[in-house]
Structure formats: C-alpha cells, structure tokens
Amino acid sequence: MKLEMGNFHVQDVVFAEKTFYKDGILSINKEEALAFIKEDEHIIDLDLVIAKPGESTRIVPVKEAVEPRIRPDGRAVFPGVTGDLEMAGEGRLHALKGVSVLGVGMHYGSFGDGLIDMGGEGAKYTLFSQLINICIVAHTDEEYERFEQQKKNTAIRMASHKFAEYLGSTVKDLDPEELEVFEIEPVTKRDESVSKLPSVVLVMQPQSQMEELGYNDLVYGWDMNKYVPSFMNPNEILDGALISGSFMPASSKWSTYDFQNFPTIKELYKEHGKTINFLGVIMSNLNVSLEQKKRSSIFVAQMAKSLGADGAIVTEEGYGNPDADYIMCLAALEDVGVKTVGISNECTGRDGGSQPLVTLDVKANALVSTGNVSQLIELPPAEKVIGELEALARDGLSGGWSFDELLGSSVKEDGSIIMENNAMFCGDMIAGWSTKTMKEF
Template sequence: MKLELGNFYVKDICFGEKTSLKDGILTVNKEEALAVIKEDEHITEAELYIVSPGDMVRLVPVKEAIEPRYRVGGGPVFPGVTGDLMQAGDGTTYALKDMSVLVVGKHYGGFQDGLIDMGGEGAKYTYYSQLKNLVLVADSDEVIEQREQQKKNKALRWAGMRLSEYIGAVTKDLTPDEVETFELEPVTKRSKEVNDLPSVVLVLQPQSQMEEGGYNDLNYGWDTNRMLPTFMHPNEVLDGAMISGSFMPCSSKWSTYDFQNLPMIRKLYGEHGKTINFLGVIMSNLNVALEQKDRAALFVAQMAKSLGADSAVVAEEGYGNPDADFTGCIVALENANVKTVGLTNECTGRDGASQPLVSLDEKENAIVSCGNVSTLIRLPKMETVLGELEALARDGMSGGWSNDEILGASVKEDGSIIMENNAMFCGDRVVGWSTKTMAEY
C-alpha cells in the first residue's frame, strides 16, 4: 500500500467571499460553511471563529479536533463514517497542515470534553494552541444528553467532520507544497537488508470501554468495542480509518487529528529500513471485563509472534481501568519474547504520591511516560472564552468540579480557573508528541 499525503501549509485563516486557498491563506465563506454544518437538522445553533497561537482565547468544552483533508479521486475522508466504505491508506490525500477544525460546545460539556488556551501560561498544556484553528461553536437538540455527564456528542462531532471535508475540498485542483510518501513492502516481501533489522509492531489501544454504541473510537465506522485486535497497515490510520470517540478524561484522549497525524507511526516510518523493520499496526482496544482484556492481550501476542516481531510499542488511550489492558498486553508480549516499550501517562494524584498505574508488572521494564493526569493547574482569566466557561465546573468534565471543600469550584467569579490536567484537551499526547515526562521529587 502506498499513501501520498499532499500537504498544503496554512499560514493564515480568514473569512471572505469564496472558500479558497491561495498563497497559504485559507479563506472561508462563513455562510456556506455554516450551511454545511446545518445539513444536520439536529444542529440548533452554530457559529465559526478563527483562533491563532498566542491569542488570548480560552476554548471550552472542546469535543474534537480534525485535520481538514480531501481524498483525491473521490471518496470520503473517513470511510465508513462520512461516506461509504473504501480502502484508506492507498492513494492520494490532500491535507491542510498547521491548522485544525476544533469543535466546541456552545453550552454543554461532559466527562470527555477538554479545554484549550491559545495563549498565556495555559497554552503549553495542549498541542492545539500551536495550530491555527477554525473553531465551530455549536449546540444541538440532543436534549436527552445535555445534562448527562457522558455525552456522545454525535451531532457536533459529525458536524466537525463535514466541516473539515468541506474545508479540505479547497485543495481539489491545487498542487500541494510537498508530497510525503508512506509505503511499506508486504511483510513477506521485504529485502534481506530490511529483514535483518529488528522488526517492530505498533500496538494501539484506542478507547473502546463503553458497552453502548456511540461513545467509542471507530475503525472504518465500526465500534472498537465490538472488535478483536486486528492487523492494520499504518497508512490506514494516517488516512482516516480511525476516528476519535467521546469517552475518557480528556488529557488521555486521542483526537481524530491525533490519529490522522499519529507521530509514533510517523517516527516508525522514519526509522524503517534504517534502524528497524516496521511491520505494521496491531489495532487492539480497551475493555472493561477481565476476560475481554485477557482475550485482547492473547490476540495481540499471537499476532506479534506470528508476524515474527522482535519488538513492540504499546500505547494506551486512557488511564485507570485501561492500565490493566496496557499492563496485560505488555506482559503477554514479553512472555512471547517480544521486547516491548510502553507509551502512557500516569495518575499519581494531586500530591503526586499515588501509584502511577492501576496495574503494574515487573515485566513492564521500558516505559515512556507523558504526564500526570491529576496535576492541579491554576490559570488566570482569559479575555475571550469560546463556548461556555461554566461547563468546566458544572458539567462533570473530568478535570473540573463544581465544588471542592478546599479548592472551591473550578471556575472562579473573577474568571480564573483551577482544574486538573485531566481536562486539558488531548493534553498528554500519548500518541507520541508529548515532550512531558514524569520525575520523582
């Protein structure tokens, strides 16, 4: 499989008459874009904003981030989700780089939603403060979940995907600034030089813990909860086969943008043929029942072994209960003599003194750690808030609270906030671009 990603670098975004891209300036016809968003009758209110790095803007509750793309030759950017099923990862896709489409709730947040500060001291906590962002702030008629802590956010997330496809289509007849090629020879057809290098599989554990449909990450539109670990080509992940879900405290979450750009895949590609032989991706999942966890680990280890993997990288989208899947998978791989490195974050508590993972095993001897979900963060008032600040305190967002005996509510009268890192939008970047680690004090 060969994927060509044609990249268009976006220097600036503005609203204007014609939705177009010229000399790195993306112009968006707001009315037309809003019409695309409102194609779904469940969207009741929608407005678009543009934010750039350094802007003193706070976005909350953020539900999703997507890279605008266009599938050359036709077809949905997200097969099985925004259109019919088709093979992802084999062909040409255009991408608007250095920007994302962000989806923000106009009023209601939930457990899985996060916060982004585009400027000031809070900016360092999320990746998305470095990007130019087209921000959709919207509400829906999904009244049934407005007051629920767990939200599927279906109308808003799908509106974000439609918007990103609409924006991505500006590249249709243009020539990209650069083309990146992603190609792996079939596993059994590789040269001796490549075969002599240590072989590596990447095991991804996307979020799939909700038994009820509508919350979990989707694989070609299929609920990852209903899936057993399966072998995938990394190009499929980079090209829209996976979309983010709507569950898990936000700093541990992987957005759709994270899947589209998954830095660990890009790094393994970069090393392929030089220091390693990148075999591919084993797409596993995260489960609730122990038997399901064990079954998934068993499948992963068997596949790695059958593929002849010398080593593996395991990354989990979550913490707490999913740590058991993470540890179980690493132990199963090590028991199969696959040398494994784990990629995760930790939950050491507000005082940093708690056990870092719920489940620990001595065989997990190589871990890269990306942060503490429960670090307390205090941030001053921000001039502009897109969405609704009160959502952080009111709606059960994972890093916010309406009352705490000592700390009070997360949102203060003067507009300043106190929260746990948990609510930073995809803040721990366990997909590979975290420059955070953990240190003992």
C-alpha cells in the same frame, strides 16, 4: 500500500466572500460554511470562530479535533463515516497543515470534553494551542443527554468530520507544496537488508470500553466495542480509518487529528529500513471484563509472535481501568519473547504520591510516562472565551468540579480557573507529541 500526502501549509485563516486556499491563506465564506454545517437538523444554534496561536483565548468544552483533508479521486476522507466504505491507506490525499477543525459546545460539556488556551501559561499544555483552530461552536437538540455527564456528542463530532472534508475541498485540484510518501512493503516481501533488522510492531489500544454504542472510537465507521485485535497497515490509521469517540477524559484522548498524524507511526516510518524493520500496527482494544482483557492480550501476543516481532511499542488511550489491558498486553508480549516498551500517562494523584497505574507487572519494566492526569493547573482569566467557561465546573468535565471544600469551584468569579490536567484537551499527547520531560528529585 503507498499513501501520498500532499501538504498545504496554512499561514492564516480569514473570513471572506469566497471559500478558497491561496498562497498560504485559507479564506472561508462564513455564511456558506454555516449553511453547510446546519444541513444536520440536530444542530439548532451555531457559530464559527477562528482562534489563533498567541491570542488570549480560552476554548471549552472542546469535543473533537480534525485536520482538514480531501481525496482528489472523490473517495471519502473518513470511509464509512463521511462517505462510502472503502479501503484507506492508498492513493493521494491532500491535507491543510497547521490548522484543525474543533467541535465545541456552545453551552453544555461532557466528561470527555476538554479545554484549550491559545496563549499565556496555559498554551504549553496542549498541541492545539500551536494550530489555527476553526471552531464549530454548536448547540444541538440532543435533549436526551443534555444533563448527562457522559454524552455521545454525536451531532457536533460528526459535523467536525464533515466540515473538515468541506474545507479540504479547497485544495482538491491544487499542486501540493510538499509531498510525503508513506509506503511499506508486505511483511513477507521485504528486501533482505530490511528483514535482517530488528522487527518492531506498534500495538495501539483505542478507547472501546463503552458497551452502549456511540461513545467509542470508530474503525471504518464500526464501533470498536465490537472489535477484536487485528493487524493493520499503518497507512490506514494516517488515512482516516479511525476517528475519535467521546468517552475518554480529555487529556488522555486521541482526537481524530491525533490518528491522522500519529507521531509514533511517523517516527517508526523514519527508522524503517535504517535501524528497524517496521512490521505494522496491531490494532487492539480496551475492554471491561477481565476475561475480555485476557483474550485481547492473547490475540496481540499471538499476532506479534507470528509476525516475527523482536520488539513492540504498546500505547493506550486512557488510564484507570484501561491500565489493566495495557499492562496485561505488555506482559503477554514479554511472555512470547517480544521486548516491549509502553507509552501512557499516569494517575498519581494531585500530590504525585499514588501508584501511577491501576495494575503493574514486573515484566513491564520499560515504561514511558507522558504526564500525571491529576496535576493541578491554575490559569488566569482569558480575554475571550469560545464556548462556555462555566461548563468546566458545571457539567462534569473530568478535570473540573463545581465545588471542592479546599479549592472551591474550578471557575472563579474573575474568570480564572483551577482544574486537573485531566481537562486539558489531548494534553498528555499520548500519540507521541509530548514535550514534557521527567525530573528526578
């Protein structure tokens, strides 16, 4: 499969009389854009706000992030979601780089929502402070979940995907400034010089634990709670086959932007044919019962062994209960002779003294940590808030609270905040973005 990614590097985003892209500037007719988003009858109040790196701007509650893209041949950017169901991973795709569409609650937050600071001390905690964010700030009529801590956030999340495609259309007929090519030969048809290199497979465990449909990540529009581990071409992931759900605590989340740009996949591509033979992706899942977890680990180990993998990287979206799937999968791979490295965050408590993963195994002896979800973060007030700051304390965001006997509320009267890293949107960057380092004391 050959995927051509035509990139357009956005230097600025402005509101203007016409929506178009030229010379690094993305111009948006705000009135037309709002009318397009409001085609979803469930969105009852709406604003569109641009947030730029370095600004004293705080965005919360953030529900989703998507890179604007378009397919010149007219196929849907997210097959099975924004259009007809067709295979992803082949053909030409155009992408606006350096920007993201953020889905933001105008008022109400949820367990899986997060916070982004565009400037100051808080900016270092998330990749999205480095991007120009086009924020869909919306209020919906989804009254049935208004006061639920766990929300599906369907209208706002779907609006983010559709609007990202809408903005991507500005470069549909333009010549890309840069062309990336992702091409990987069928596993059994590779050159001998490649086949003799150490064979590596990437195992991904997207969030799929919610048995009620609508909360989980989607693959080709299919709720991944109904999914079983399968072999996928890495191009499919980069090309819109997966989109993010609403369940995972924010710092542990893979947003749709993460799937579209998954750095671990891109690094494996860079080494393919040089130091490794990159076989592809075993797309696994995260389960509820022990039997389900065991079954998935068997599927993964069998596929890796049958593919002839010498090594594997396993990465999970989440922590806590998913740690059982993660460690069981690592152990199962080691049992069939596949040397395995794991990438995840950890939950060691606010003092760093707790067991980092819910369950451990001596076979899981090569683990990469992307950070502690419970780390306390204190940040001063921001000059501007996009969304509603009180949501961090009031609405059950995984890293915020309305009252703590020692720390008080997450949101102080002056607009300063204290929260756990849990609430930093995609803050642990488990997809492979992380700039964090370990320090030994």
